[in-house]
Each structure stands twice: as structure tokens, then as C-alpha cells.
Amino acid sequence: MKTIKCMMDHLYWADERIIDALEGSNTKNNDLLKLVRHVAVAERVWLSRLQGKGSAQYSLWEDAEDLTVIRTMFKENIEQYRVYIEGLEESALEVMIDYANQSGVSYRTSVRDILLQVLLHGQYHRGQINRALRIESADPVQVDYITFARL
Template sequence: MSNYPVQMFEYHTWASQAILGKIKELPPSVLSQEVNSSFPTIAHALTHIYAVDKMWYMVLTGTGMPEALQACMLLNAKIMSSVDEYANEFAQLSEQYREWFRGQADLEQTILLDNPFAGIRQTSLAEIVLHLVNHGTYHRGNVSTMLRQLGHSSTMNDYALFWYQEAAK
């Protein structure tokens, strides 16, 4: 595939579902067990990933970043009660992104991004997609560490494994 931002987004979707699949194998209480990490619980980390994914979707579909950030803050406060709920919400949002990609002819198109924390800049749609993938990868690493702190193994969700999973399809 030559459309790397879309391919990277597909990796992001796959990796999120992979780690959620691993968490599904564990006792439900693992979501809410407190750990000494960058998030107090795995549920908080998953909520943050989802809220930021949703925020960038809103920006990509025309919402101003200040308004999207406000919505993200509200989502960040809503901890979901089960791994299935997270998996379903992530899957639904991924479908919204895919629909957006189908209607988007030029990911090199730029928009004026008004980031209240960093300022105003022209940013390509592709840069935003790649940022959201990178953000998710970073925080899935947090989740993997949290799982290990709780005495559980994580699961491999590297981009290189995604290559082989996709080739096998």
C-alpha cells in the first residue's frame, strides 16, 4: 500500500484491538487496578487514547482544535466499565476514520491548526494522522508496562508484526 498515513492508521487500529484482546483474557478487575504509572489505571490510559483519537477525528472533520480539545477533556473523564466497551468504541471510531479516508482525496492538504498549547501552524492531514498513530503507540506502551506491573504479560503489537498479519490476510 502506498498511502502510508492510511496504512499507519490501520496499524493503529490493529494494535489497539490487539492489546484490548490481551486485556480481555485477564480478570475484569485489571482495568481498574491502581498502578504507579503515568495513568492511575489501565482504564484511564485507554480512555485517554480513545479521547485523543476522537479529538483528532473531530479536527480532521472540521471542528476547531480548541472545541475538539474541550470535547476530549469531557471524554477523558468518562471511564468505561469493560474491555468490550472499549473495543466497541475504538472499532466504531475506526470505522468513522475509514469513512473519512474514503472521502479524502488529498492527505497532503493543509489546515490551519490552532493548538491552544502550542500555537497556530499549517499542518497536513497526513501529519495529523501520523501523530495520532504515534500517540497511540506511545500510550499502548504505557498499557503494556502497567500490565507487567500488575503481574501479567502484554502482547506484541509492533508495526513489524502488523506487516505479517496483513500479508497473511
Template sequence: MSVATLQSLFGYKAWANAELFALLAKVPSEHIVQLHACIRTLNHVYVTDRIFRAHLSGAPRPFDATNTEDTPTLAQLQADVQATDAWYLDYAAGLTEPVLGEVLDFRFTDGDRGRMSREEMLLHVITHGGYHRGNVGELLGSIGMAAPRDLYTKFLHQSEPARRGN
């Protein structure tokens, strides 16, 4: 995969997250149980993103599990996700093709050893987030709220209107 494609995918991820958090802020108070489930799911994504950020940067792993014991507020999680999305956008902007192929050794939170290329780690972060945004979309559907159209094509055409042609 090209560096340009990865940069675009991280732009898409940040855009999709922003759209989803904007909708979650509108969940009616009578659906607090479902909102809590959405927050827990997205917190898991955030924690996983931060763990892989540490693997990519050679920093100590910031979490020992794939979710936190305490549930953050929606506003706190949104701020944390925005900051992490910004880190990935900056990281992707500095990538070169040779760096993508570098293989890194790490440990999963369960203690098992892992070995992945930087490109594989970045693709995991992208696909993992998309999978769980879909889970949240299903939860929103169960309370009668339509999830945002989390589509890469929508992102591309919205961020680059010239792609629509004549």
C-alpha cells in the same frame, strides 16, 4: 508519506487496539487498580482521537479536555475505540495526496491555537496511540501479564502472509 502507507498504519492501529482490548478483558479481578489505570490511559487516547477527528472533519470538538471525568467500562471503551478506528479507516480510504497537505487551523483543549496539515494530524493520531499502548503494556507487565506484540511488522505479515515469501 503516501496515502497507502497511512491506510496501512490505520489498519495496524485498529488491529493493535483489538489485540490489547482482548487481553485487557482477561486481567484478573485482583488487579482492578491496574486495569483502571489502563482504561484511563486508553480513554485518553480515544478522547484525543475524537478531538483530532473533529479537527479533520470540521466538526465541533466533542471534548473540552484530553480525558473524561468519568471512566467508561472496558466494554464501552472498546466499542467506542472500534467505532473511532473504523472512522479513521474510512477517512484514510478516501484520502488523496493533495488533501494530505491541506493545513487546518484549530484550538487545543487548553485554548492555544494550533495549525497542522492533515497528514501531520493523522501521524499524530498514529504515534500518540502507539505511545500510550506502550504505557498500558508496561502496566500489564507490572502484574505479570505479557502485552501483545504491538509491532507493525507483525501486523503486515499477519494481514498479508505473502510478504513472508518462500
């Protein structure tokens, strides 16, 4: 649990840094805004599944124009994930969760694997966002775990 909690703290930190970088870049690149919104919504989708709720109401790939709305989504995700993680016992990591994906296909996945998906998915897309910022001649932001660990 200690490792997952630490990695989740990194996720919260990295999400905030990537939003800060996007705001600082003043980018108008709709694909970038759509991608960062996708990260926030995907985190919310997985949390809903972990909480035993459906996720059909969430659209993973909508356009986004307002980083303030996305920042709010990230803040809400942080609050809800912290509550969820704090109440989670080590043994609960092996509990299997039944859920349907956004296309309605049913799956069964362990809590551990869902949390790892959340952690790795965001890191993947933050890398894509940083690359796009660099291409636009904007400053990418350091979001590597080791940078977080050194704080």
C-alpha cells in the same frame, strides 16, 4: 497514501489487541483504564478536527471503569477513520487544518502531520499499557507493526 492507509490498519488492529489484553488481564488498575480511554478519545478528538468540527466537548483524561464502552469508542473511531481515509486524496495531506486544542489554544497543522500524530500517539501509550500489564504479572500483547505486517 498507501503507507498511511497501512499504518491506520495497524492502528485499528493494535487498539483491538490492547483492549483484548486488558480484558484478559482482569485489571482493576484505574490508571490503565484511564490511559486506554485517553487513546480512544484522542483518536476521536483528532478525527473531529480533521472533519472540521470542534473538539471541546471531549475530555482527554477522565476515569474509565468499563472496557466495553472504550471498545465501542474504538469501533466507532475505526468506522469513521476508514470513511475519512478512503475519501482522502494524496494532495489533501498537505491541507492545513485550523483548530483549537482542548485548552482553547489555536493551531494550524497539516492533515499529514495530524494523521502521523494519531498513529504515533497510540503506539506510545500502548507501550505504556503493555509495560504496566507486565508489572502486574499480566501478559502484555504484541502490537509491533512488524507483527501486523506478517499476518
